[in-house]
């Protein structure tokens with residue numbers, strides 16, 4: 330067996346019986362653009378989120394805005410910002426332990442195992458395949474049937490945890506309307522938190538696992554009208570899941586950035602009410 334131009338041996342596009350084409354691909358459009366853009370977008374988010382998660386500073390602003398990257402704030406270090414912690418402080422205050430170490434790993438796993446992100450990073454990072462009609466560099470294909478990719482099946486369980494974390498983010502957005510001394514207030518930060526949490530719900534509710542929870546394994550929709558109605562709503566959201574996946578990465582960064590800028594005194598939160 331000799332290696333071929335694609336480095337795939339006599340398999341895949343080089344299998345016996347397939348047309349002998351030496352060019353890597355016959356596509357003449359800029360097929361590399363989507364995977365390249367995906368790589369850049371995901372790397373920006375990962376670098377930003379990592380830096381912020383370990384910064385342990387500027388996570389609570391105006392005594393009421395908690396950034397989603399620090400929610401729930403359960404480290405003993407959260408005591409530096411009175412009012413930031415609503416669910417107890419029990420994790421050790423250590424530079425290598427994020428203040429939201431209880432939620433961040435599950436949020437990461439929820440996104441990492443997401444059907445859309447899987448497609449995105451398989452194509453952009455593993456080039457498997459990079460695009461339609463572009464041969465992948467791998468000689469064998471086992472899909473997600475073996476370790477470690479078989480663990481992607483745990484996505485359905487991370488979905489339930491993501492729902493809990495979205496509820497906590499919703500709680501953060503609601504309690505942010507109450508200032509410890511001024512009472513009920515509305516600032517631009519409230520709108521930022523609200524928009525962020527609304528879009529997080531769109532992303533979470535549009536999950537394929539959520540769609541299955543709503544209408545999966547039913548033989549007759551007519552016998553389950555409520556589940557059928559919920560399934561149609563989730564299906565409508567599900568068609569935009571990839572869009573929500575990207576929008577929420579952007580809104581998470583923008584929300585965190587807003588809280589960090591207010592907390593550091595770089596900008597002032599504009600009060601609209603109160």
Ligand code: FES
Nearest residue numbers: 443444445536537
């Ligand atoms: Fe994307 Fe579940 S499929 S979050």
